[in-house]
Amino acid sequence: MNKLSKENYIFDIEPDKYIDLEGYRAMGGFSALKKALENEPSVSIEEIKKSGLRGRGGAAFPTGIKLEMVRKNEETKRYIVCNADEGEPGTFKDRFIMRHLPYQLIEGIAIAAYMVGASKGYIYVRHEYPEVQLKLRESLEALKNAGLLGNNIMGTGFSLDLHIFSGAGSYLCGEETALLSSIEGRKGRPRVKPPYPTQSGLWGKPTLINNVETLANIPRIIEKGADWYASLGTENSSGTKLISLSGDVNNRGIAEVPFGITFAEIIEQFGGGPLPRRSVKAVNIGGASGVLVPPEMLDTPLDYNKCAEVGITIGSGAIFVLDDTRSIIKNVQNRVKFFLHESCGKCTPCREGLRQIDGIVEDFLEEKAAKSDIESLERYAVTMQQASFCGLGQAAGNSLVSSLVHYRKEYEEACVNDTDDVEKKA
Amino acid sequence: MGITNIYNIIEPKDMNKNALLQILLSVQDADPRNYVSEENINQIAQMLNVSRSRVYTTASFYSEISLKPRGFHLIRVCSNAPCENDGKAEILKTIEKTLGITIGETTKDEFFTLESVNCLGACYMSPAIKIDDQVYGNLTPKETIGILKNIMEADKHE
Ligand SMILES: Cc1cc2nc3c(=O)[nH]c(=O)nc-3n(C[C@H](O)[C@H](O)[C@H](O)COP(=O)(O)O)c2cc1C
Ligand code: SF4
Ligand code: FES
Numbered sequence: 177m178n179k180l181s182k183e184n185y186i187f188d189i190e191p192d193k194y195i196d197l198e199g200y201r202a203m204g205g206f207s208a209l210k211k212a213l214e215n216e217p218s219v220s221i222e223e224i225k226k227s228g229l230r231g232r233g234g235a236a237f238p239t240g241i242k243l244e245m246v247r248k249n250e251e252t253k254r255y256i257v258c259n260a261d262e263g264e265p266g267t268f269k270d271r272f273i274m275r276h277l278p279y280q281l282i283e284g285i286a287i288a289a290y291m292v293g294a295s296k297g298y299i300y301v302r303h304e305y306p307e308v309q310l311k312l313r314e315s316l317e318a319l320k321n322a323g324l325l326g327n328n329i330m331g332t333g334f335s336l337d338l339h340i341f342s343g344a345g346s347y348l349c350g351e352e353t354a355l356l357s358s359i360e361g362r363k364g365r366p367r368v369k370p371p372y373p374t375q376s377g378l379w380g381k382p383t384l385i386n387n388v389e390t391l392a393n394i395p396r397i398i399e400k401g402a403d404w405y406a407s408l409g410t411e412n413s414s415g416t417k418l419i420s421l422s423g424d425v426n427n428r429g430i431a432e433v434p435f436g437i438t439f440a441e442i443i444e445q446f447g448g449g450p451l452p453r454r455s456v457k458a459v460n461i462g463g464a465s466g467v468l469v470p471p472e473m474l475d476t477p478l479d480y481n482k483c484a485e486v487g488i489t490i491g492s493g494a495i496f497v498l499d500d501t502r503s504i505i506k507n508v509q510n511r512v513k514f515f516l517h518e519s520c521g522k523c524t525p526c527r528e529g530l531r532q533i534d535g536i537v538e539d540f541l542e543e544k545a546a547k548s549d550i551e552s553l554e555r556y557a558v559t560m561q562q563a564s565f566c567g568l569g570q571a572a573g574n575s576l577v578s579s580l581v582h583y584r585k586e587y588e589e590a591c592v593n594d595t596d597d598v599e600k601k602a
Numbered sequence: 603m604g605i606t607n608i609y610n611i612i613e614p615k616d617m618n619k620n621a622l623l624q625i626l627l628s629v630q631d632a633d634p635r636n637y638v639s640e641e642n643i644n645q646i647a648q649m650l651n652v653s654r655s656r657v658y659t660t661a662s663f664y665s666e667i668s669l670k671p672r673g674f675h676l677i678r679v680c681s682n683a684p685c686e687n688d689g690k691a692e693i694l695k696t697i698e699k700t701l702g703i704t705i706g707e708t709t710k711d712e713f714f715t716l717e718s719v720n721c722l723g724a725c726y727m728s729p730a731i732k733i734d735d736q737v738y739g740n741l742t743p744k745e746t747i748g749i750l751k752n753i754m755e756a757d758k759h760e
Contacts, residue, residue: 265682268723303627303666304722306735342627345666347720361622363663379620422684422725429726464682496684496725510683514720 180434184408186396186416187432189276194311197318200279206324208395209283209290213332217291221247224291224394226402228414233259233350233387234465234491234567236480239394242384245374246292249382256289256297256336257359257378257385261343261350263302264463265514266494269418270388272430274301274308277392278315282338284391286325287398289336292384297336300355302343312340347518351567352385354520365520366566389418409435413479417490421447423497424454433478440474443497454499458583462491464511465571467578468504489574504583505590508576509537515572526569529560533576540590547591554580608645619650626661635671636715643669673708675753678719678732685721688728689741696743697731700750713757714750 182188188203189195195203212220225240246254258281262270273281289297301309316338319325327335341359348354349364356378358364377383393415397405406414413435419442422428426448433442439459443449450456458468466489469476476486483490498507512534521527533556539545557573557580564570580587612621612628625646630638638661647654661667679685679694698704701714708715724730727739731746738749 262723263720265721266684266725267721268725271723304719304732342624343666344623344627344664345719346664358623359620361620361660363660365663420725422728423687460683498687502687507683507687510681510686514682518720 180408180416180432184416184434185432186393187273187277187280187418193276195277195279197279197315197322200277204399205279205395206283208398209286209324210330212287212290212398213330213334217247217293220287220291220398223402224397227397227405228402228409228412229390229393229397229405230413230480231387232389232393232417232493234264234462234489236490239386239390242374242386243288243291245372246294246382246384249375251382252293253381254292254294255378255381255383256285256292256294257355257373257383258285258297258299258388258391259350259352259355259385260299260301260305260308260388261355262305262388262492263347263350264465264492264494265511266420266422266460266463266496267492268420269430269493271305271308272418273388273392274305275311278311279319280395281388281392282312282315282319282325284394285338286329286336287394288384288386288391289338290334292382294384295335295337297338298341298359298378299338300341300343300349300359303345309340309342316340347514348520348566348568354566355385356383363520365522366568410477410479410482412481417478417493419446420492420494421497422494423460424451424456424499424502425449425497426451435479436477438475438477439469439495442478442495443474447495447497450497450499454501456497457500457502458498458504458507458579460496460498460507460575461494462489462574463494463496464514465489465567465574466491466494467574468498468507468582469578470582487578489571504579504586505537505540508579509534509541511572511575512537515568519568519572523563523565523569525560525563526565526572529556529564529569530572532556533560533573537576540587543590543592545587545591547588549591550580550584550587553587608642608649617649619652619656622646622650622652622657622660623664625650626657626664626667630667634674635712636673636676637668637671639671640669671708671712673713673715674757675714675734676732677714677716678722679705679716680720680722680724680728680730680732681718682721682725684725685728685730690729692743693729693731693741693746696746697750700747713754 221243229239230236346364349358353367354364373383373385409415419431431446456471516530519526557576560573643657647657722730724737724739730739
């Protein structure tokens with residue numbers, strides 16, 4: 177169950193191999209688009225719904241339902257946006273797709289655009305990936321020349337005008353509503369939801385916004401069918417997931433795994449386990465917004481529901497391994513500083529919470545903290561989770577909170593000896 | 603950079619206020635000092651028929667846009683956990699010592715600006731840095747010095 181045979185890969189590619197348009201067509205590329213265009217959009221939407229595909233950008237929202245919401249909107253001017261802002265630290269799977277298999281992504285975008293009835297779209301790529309932007313621009317040109325993009329695609333009357341839009345170094349712009357503001361030429365600050373982008377997105381029009389990996393799954397689902405796709409994963413988590421594996425393991429890189437595999441298996445089979453004479457201390461799952469998971473919990477399967485039950489957020493699928501030489505508090509501090517830098521400062525819980533937490537974490541590292549500071553950390557972090565305006569602030573405390581649950585001892589040991597006595601604080 | 607130059611890099615049909623961020627990035631890319639000058643801010647505002655503060659607010663929100671002149675080469679050191687755990691501090695120290703500048707500063711000869719950056723999507727080869735458009739990974743201090751020296755050599759011959 178946890179082994180994927182080669183014919184079942186969604187991303188059939190060896191690392192570092194670039195597949196050009198000719199190569200992609202030789203693999204059967206653009207036959208899915210052809211198939212989709214021969215049918216009513218609703219046929220493909222049904223297929224995606226049945227496949228159980230869920231968003232790979234972090235929130236795991238069912239993609240078929242999102243497609244349907246845009247499709248059913250009364251407003252007929254609609255947009256499609258591909259979220260290629262990949263900013264979650266520890267995540268590099270979208271970069272991998274765009275560098276090695278850009279045509280599969282664009283085919284997915286074209287099919288999705290047809291399904292929702294969008295004739296204009298953007299791929300929002302972060303500015304830190306210039307070589308990816310270049311590759312995508314070249315790919316769009318090649319497709320236009322081949323009649324697979326632009327006006328009257330494959331002579332069907334369907335047209336899609338697709339552009340690359342560059343981000344400019346804001347992690348927050350990966351959040352869908354901030355991203356839309358950014359395309360509109362404004363500051364990338366999040367908007368109130370609802371209305372959701374499916375109702376009122378780019379310039380107030382219904383907009384489909386999906387992650388790179390989500391969209392790149394679509395051609396394979398249309399080509400091989402929803403049943404095949406669903407058979408690859410578990411009951412509520414279909415298909416495969418790209419994992420960005422980094423940290424203290426023997427092999428790092430991208431792995432494509434079927435849902436249902438355990439985290440321990442991923443670390444052993446793909447990562448080759450921890451380095452010699454070391455052991456796993458913690459695994460950070462889901463990037464800076466994710467949690468720190470102790471070794472005892474690594475038998476949890478990669479499955480949206482099972483992970484949620486034990487408090488693991490799969491997020492973008494980043495797995496970052498920390499071995500027994502690492503300090504948990506220092507790693508938490510790194511994330512706090514990251515969020516402090518990326519917070520837009522619009523709401524108080526996030527802005528002030530992070531500032532306070534940063535100071536207290538510093539105290540722990542300088543051995544100036546008291547036992548009561550552990551509770552303060554908890555209080556601030558939970559307030560941020562509950563009261564922040566957008567997903568950035570809501571997730572910024574995740575790794576801290578999980579570290580206080582699983583690695584509390586490390587905080588207690590870092591406290592000045594005579595504990596609760598605040599007077600004695602240096 | 604003058605107003606005619608802006609028209610050289612951006613087609614008139616793309617000159618609308620929705621494209622503001624892309625215009626700012628193009629103007630910055632075209633400037634050898636990697637920044638958007640106050641003069642350019644004013645010109646862009648005029649050309650798009652929007653207020654200067656609108657242009658300024660957008661420009662200052664994004665960390666990849668600089669309103670101060672920078673060096674000809676931008677060195678970015680990734681500061682996230684996978685790179686930090688793998689010796690980012692040492693790499694940073696090596697660069698600081700070799701060039702005599704710290705994060706946010708530009709060398710006197712205006713060749714290099716040092717900045718920190720969020721995850722470069724190169725965590726499988728941490729610690730990673732980016733110089734201009736090129737990512738370098740699995741770095742050691744010795745290799746880092748070599749890379750900097752090579753760039754300085756190449757510049758001499760230009
Ligand atoms: C702070 C923040 C950053 C995000 N960054 C990204 C990102 O870089 N890429 C991405 O696809 N989604 C990101 N998301 C999630 C998007 O808001 C959105 O859920 C996603 O693009 C929807 O696509 P999907 O349904 O295909 O996952 C981010 C969310 C938040 C709150
Ligand atoms: S949670 Fe943070 S990033 Fe989000 S709106 Fe509030 S201050 Fe801005
Ligand atoms: S954390 Fe440094 S490249 Fe990802």
